[in-house]
Amino acid sequence: MSGAVEVLLSTYNGERYLHQQLESVWGQSYPEVALSVRDDGSSDATLSLFDGLLSGRPHAKLVMGAHLGAAQSFMSLLRSVGTTSSYAAFCDQDDVWAPDKLAVAVGALDDVEEPGRPALYCSAVTLVREDLTEIKVHRRCTRGPSFENALVENVATGCTIVVNRPAIDLLSRRRPEHLLMHDAWCYLVVAGCGEVVYDRVPHVLYRLHQANTVGVGTTLWSEWSGRVRRQLEQGKERVLTAQAKELGELHGADLRPGAAHSLEQFLAAQSSAAARFRYATSGTAHRQRLVDDLVYRSLYVAGRI
Numbered sequence: 001m002s003g004a005v006e007v008l009l010s011t012y013n014g015e016r017y018l019h020q021q022l023e024s025v026w027g028q029s030y031p032e033v034a035l036s037v038r039d040d041g042s043s044d045a046t047l048s049l050f051d052g053l054l055s056g057r058p059h060a061k062l063v064m065g066a067h068l069g070a071a072q073s074f075m076s077l078l079r080s081v082g083t084t085s086s087y088a089a090f091c092d093q094d095d096v097w098a099p100d101k102l103a104v105a106v107g108a109l110d111d112v113e114e115p116g117r118p119a120l121y122c123s124a125v126t127l128v129r130e131d132l133t134e135i136k137v138h139r140r141c142t143r144g145p146s147f148e149n150a151l152v153e154n155v156a157t158g159c160t161i162v163v164n165r166p167a168i169d170l171l172s173r174r175r176p177e178h179l180l181m182h183d184a185w186c187y188l189v190v191a192g193c194g195e196v197v198y199d200r201v202p203h204v205l206y207r208l209h210q211a212n213t214v215g216v217g218t219t220l221w222s223e224w225s226g227r228v229r230r231q232l233e234q235g236k237e238r239v240l241t242a243q244a245k246e247l248g249e250l251h252g253a254d255l256r257p258g259a260a261h262s263l264e265q266f267l268a269a270q271s272s273a274a275a276r277f278r279y280a281t282s283g284t285a286h287r288q289r290l291v292d293d294l295v296y297r298s299l300y301v302a303g304r305i
Contacts, residue, residue, distance in 0.1 A: 002110065003086025004032040005102050005162070008077040010070060012040040014093035015049055017207060021095055022053050030102035034059040034085065038077050041067035046093075074158070074182040079172045088168050090183065092159040094207045096132065101203040105162035108197045118167035118194030120186060122156035125206035137202055142288045145196035147259040150188040151266050152240055152296050152305065153287040156196070158183035159204050167194060174250035178242040188243065189251055192259035240305045241270065276301050 007025055011018065025035060035057065039047055047064065054060045068076065074090055081088045087106060091097075105121040112119040122145075127135040141155040149155065161183055163171070167190050179185050190196055247255075248263055255263065262284055269279030279285075280297040287293040299305050 002032075002106060003165075004034055004084060005030060005087040005089055005106065006034045006036055006081050006085035007089050007091050007102075008074060008081070009035065009037045009091040009093065010040055010073040010077060011037060011042060011046050011093045012067070012070070012073075013042050013044045013046060015042075015045045017094040018046065018049055019053065021091070021093055021097075024095075024097040024099075025091065026057075027099055028097065028102045029099050030106060033102065034082070035061070036077055036080065037062045038073055039064050040070070040073040041065070071179040071182040071185075075171075075175070075179070075185070078168065078182075079175075081168050081172070085168070086165050087162055089162040090158045090160075094209065095159050096128075096205040096207070098203040098205075102162065104199065104201075104203055108199060109162065109164045112164070112195050112197070114195075116166055118170045118190050119164045119197065120156065120167055120190040120194070121160075121162045121197045121199065122183075122187070123160040123199035123204070124202040125157055125160060125204045126202040128205045128207055130207060130209050132205055132207065135208070138206070139200055140288065141198045141200075143286070145187070145191060145198045147188075147191040147256075148262055148284040148286055149288065150184075150191040150196075151244055151262070151285045152300075153292065154181065154184035154187050155198065155288060156183050156187035157204075157206070159206065160199075161186060163190065170194070170251070170254060176243075176246050176250060178239065178246045180239050180243055185243065188247055189254075192247065192263070193251060193254045193256065238303075238305065241267070270300075270303065270305075273301070273303070276303060 050062050054062060078088060089102060108121045109119050124137055124139040127138050129135060145155060170193060171186055171189055176185055244263060244267060266285050269275045280300045287296045
């Protein structure tokens with residue numbers, strides 16, 4: 001199946017890099033591209049820029065709204081996708097897309113064997129500096145995507161995500177409250193109910209700067225210290241457990257049998273320290289890298305997941 005891709009761009013004080021991102025969207029080789037923009041309460045010149053950037057673009061629309069934060073702003077955009085759109089693609093305000101990004105994603109989604117199955121495409125990214133000079137290729141998925149991975153780790157970088165129509169409908173049916181991030185939620189839901197495709201070839205220049213909503217370390221120390229800090233912060237609120245519980249409440253009936261069983265085990269084992277220890281040593285939930293996985297299992301035993 002091929003059809004229109006609706007690009008979903010959430011902006012917030014994004015005046016500095018917005019022009020380059022939109023030029024890369026308009027420069028896609030894929031022939032049917034629409035753009036939906038939601039501004040999340042910008043106080044800079046972002047809104048005034050759209051007068052020129054969207055001028056003469058019949059398949060582009062702008063919605064202004066109250067400040068919801070990136071996660072809920074993107075989910076609001078997803079729920080507004082038009083009925084004629086076959087695919088939706090998340091778009092950050094400060095990156096640059098390769099011309100074949102959408103064409104590659106649609107091709108991968110069309111290769112999903114079971115017609116009508118929810119599917120999500122995501123990929124590696126090329127980390128770049130503010131001037132777009134390359135730093136390195138960043139791959140988050142070394143063991144392959146799976147529901148058991150999605151329970152405790154997100155490998156679907158938001159700016160790379162493209163979903164098919166069944167996934168749009170599935171993700172729009174219920175409104176989650178406990179969002180770690182929109183991309184983590186989409187990865188979790190689709191991994192449990194459909195299929196996730198990970199592309200090791202990057203098609204996005206992911207720009208690193210001081211205002212990134214979620215940054216990526218460029219050195220070994222910054223990468224690992226950032227991971228540890230985020231994991232400890234998340235553990236205070238037990239956001240992964242909250243997200244898993246909400247998945248069961250909102251999409252329990254949609255989960256594949258194997259995923260439903262994995263979710264039940266993940267949650268049930270948190271009833272006691274002994275049960276958490278048994279699950280941490282033998283349970284199926286896992287992170288991609290060995291050290292990350294050991295950290296996750298330690299946090300699970302401590303009741304901080």
